[in-house]
Amino acid sequence: GSGGGGDRSSALAGPPVLENSVQKIDVNPPKGTRDFPPEEMRLRNWLFHNFREVSRLTGFEEVDYPVLESEALFIRKAGEEIRDQLYCFEDRGNRRVALRPELTPSLARLVIQKGKSLSLPLKWFAIGQCWRYERMTRGRRREHYQWNMDIIGVPEVTAEAELISSIVTFFKKIGISASDVGFKVNSRKVLQEILRSYSISENLFAKVCVIIDKIEKIPIDEIKKELKSVGMPQEAVNELLEVLSVKSLSELEEILGGAGEAIAELKQLFSLAEKFGYSEWIQFDASVVRGLAYYTGIVFEGFDRAGKLRAICGGGRYDRLLSTFGGDDLPACGFGFGDAVIIELLKEKGILPELVPQIENIVCALDHDLQGAAATVATMLREKGQSVDLVLESKPLKWVFKRAARINAQRLILVGNTEWKKGMVSVKILSSGEQSEIKLDELE
Numbered sequence: 382g383s384g385g386g387g388d389r390s391s392a393l394a395g396p397p398v399l400e401n402s403v404q405k406i407d408v409n410p411p412k413g414t415r416d417f418p419p420e421e422m423r424l425r426n427w428l429f430h431n432f433r434e435v436s437r438l439t440g441f442e443e444v445d446y447p448v449l450e451s452e453a454l455f456i457r458k459a460g461e462e463i464r465d466q467l468y469c470f471e472d473r474g475n476r477r478v479a480l481r482p483e484l485t486p487s488l489a490r491l492v493i494q495k496g497k498s499l500s501l502p503l504k505w506f507a508i509g510q511c512w513r514y515e516r517m518t519r520g521r522r523r524e525h526y527q528w529n530m531d532i533i534g535v536p537e538v539t540a541e542a543e544l545i546s547s548i549v550t551f552f553k554k555i556g557i558s559a560s561d562v563g564f565k566v567n568s569r570k571v572l573q574e575i576l577r578s579y580s581i582s583e584n585l586f587a588k589v590c591v592i593i594d595k596i597e598k599i600p601i602d603e604i605k606k607e608l609k610s611v612g613m614p615q616e617a618v619n620e621l622l623e624v625l626s627v628k629s630l631s632e633l634e635e636i637l638g639g640a641g642e643a644i645a646e647l648k649q650l651f652s653l654a655e656k657f658g659y660s661e662w663i664q665f666d667a668s669v670v671r672g673l674a675y676y677t678g679i680v681f682e683g684f685d686r687a688g689k690l691r692a693i694c695g696g697g698r699y700d701r702l703l704s705t706f707g708g709d710d711l712p713a714c715g716f717g718f719g720d721a722v723i724i725e726l727l728k729e730k731g732i733l734p735e736l737v738p739q740i741e742n743i744v745c746a747l748d749h750d751l752q753g754a755a756a757t758v759a760t761m762l763r764e765k766g767q768s769v770d771l772v773l774e775s776k777p778l779k780w781v782f783k784r785a786a787r788i789n790a791q792r793l794i795l796v797g798n799t800e801w802k803k804g805m806v807s808v809k810i811l812s813s814g815e816q817s818e819i820k821l822d823e824l825e
C-alpha cells in the first residue's frame with residue numbers, strides 16, 4: 382500500500398511508514414530564497430567574516446533585531462519601491478507585521494527604546510537577512526543579507542567619511558581596488574536648496590528624491606511628469622534636472638553660490654577623503670540621490686567601474702528618521718551592503734576565494750572491536766581542541782582514504798590491534814604520506 386505499515390509480509394521490513402504519507406514535497410526553497418549547503422555556506426561565512434573584521438577595526442559593536450517587525454516601521458508615503466514590495470501580513474493576533482526590507486528603521490526603533498541610557502556617538506553594525514515580496518516576473522531574489530554600519534550622534538560629515546573608509550577597507554581586504562570600484566557621492570541638500578529657492582514645501586523633498594532616484598531607470602519625460610504630478614513648478618523641474626547633470630563641485634558652486642551647507646559639507650568630505658587616503662575611490666555625482674525617502678544630506682553608492690552590475694552598496698545621512706517614529710531626532714548616517722552584487726563582482730574579476738572544508742583529523746578503527754578505542758581517541762583530540770571526523774561504521778580502508786581526501790583531512794589516525802596493545806595509534810600525514818606510530822598521550 383502507499384503507507385501505514387499495512388501489508389508488509391516480511392518481519393525484516395524497514396521501520397513502519399508514517400500514516401498518510403504525503404505526495405513528494407517540493408524540495409526546493411520558496412521562490413526567491415536560497416539554501417546554503419556547505420560550499421555556499423563557506424563563501425557566505427568568508428564574506429561575513431570580512432564584514433565583521435572591518436567593523437571590528439573601525440570600533441563598531443554588533444547588534445541585531447527581529448527579522449519580523451511591525452509593518453508601521455516601513456510605511457512611508459514617498460512612493461519608494463521598497464514600500465511596494467513589503468513582505469507584510471496579518472498575524473494570528475491580527476497585528477500587521479512585515480519581514481524587514483532593511484535594517485535602519487529597526488536601528489531607529491532600538492535607539493528610541495534605549496533613549497537617554499545610550500552614550501553617543503553610537504557605532505553599531507549588523508548583518509541581517511532582509512526581505513521583499515517582488516512579483517517573480519523578474520525572477521529576482523526575495524531575500525538577501527545586508528551588512529549595515531551606522532553612526533548615531535555625529536552631526537559632521539566626519540561620520541560619512543569614516544563609513545566610506547570602512548567600505549574601502551573591506552574592498553581592499555577582499556582584493557577589490559579603486560580601478561574596479563568607485564563611490565558616487567552627492568548631498569541631498571543640493572536639492573533642498575533648490576526647492577527652498579522656489580519656496581516649495583519640505584514635504585515634497587522625500588517624494589522628489591525617490592523620483593529622481595529613478596532617473597537612469599525610466600525615461601526623462603516620465604521623470605518630469607512625476608515631478609510635476611507631485612507639485613513641482615515647471616521652472617523648478619528644469620533647474621533641478623540641469624543641476625543633476627553638473628559634473629563638478631566647482632560647477633555646482635557657480636549654480637548654488639558658495640553659502641549653502643551642501644557645498645561646504647561636500648568639500649569637507651572630499652578633503653577628509655584625502656586624509657583617509659581614499660580620494661581615488663570617490664567622485665562627486667550630482668545625479669545620485671539613492672532611493673530611500675529618509676536620507677537628508679550626504680548620500681553615496683558604490684559602483685563597479687565596468688558598469689555591468691547594479692549598485693554594490695549605498696548609504697547616507699538620515700538626521701530626521703527618529704522623529705518620524707515619535708522620537709527625538711539624533712544625527713545619524715549609515716550604509717547597507719548586500720551579499721549578492723559583491724559576489725557577482727568577485728566572479729567577474731575572477732577573485733572568488735577557494736574555500737575548502739577544514740578538518741584536522743579523521744579517526745577510524747581497523748577492526749570492529751576497536752570502535753570504542755576510536756571513540757576514545759576522537760574524544761581526547763576534541764578535548765585538545767582538534768577537529769575530528771570519526772568513522773565508527775566498519776568501512777574498507779580505501780573508503781576511509783577517499784573520505785579523508787574529500788573532507789581535506791590533514792591527518793589519518795588508525796586504531797589497530799597491535800599498536801593499541803602498546804597504547805599507540807598509527808598517524809599518517811596525508812599531505813606528505815609520512816606515517817608514524819605515536820603513543821596516545823603524546824598525540825596532539
Ligand SMILES: OCc1cccc(Br)n1
Binds near residue numbers: 512513523524719
Ligand atoms: O535591496 C533591496 C532589497 C531588499 C530586500 C531584499 C532584497 Br533581495 N533586496
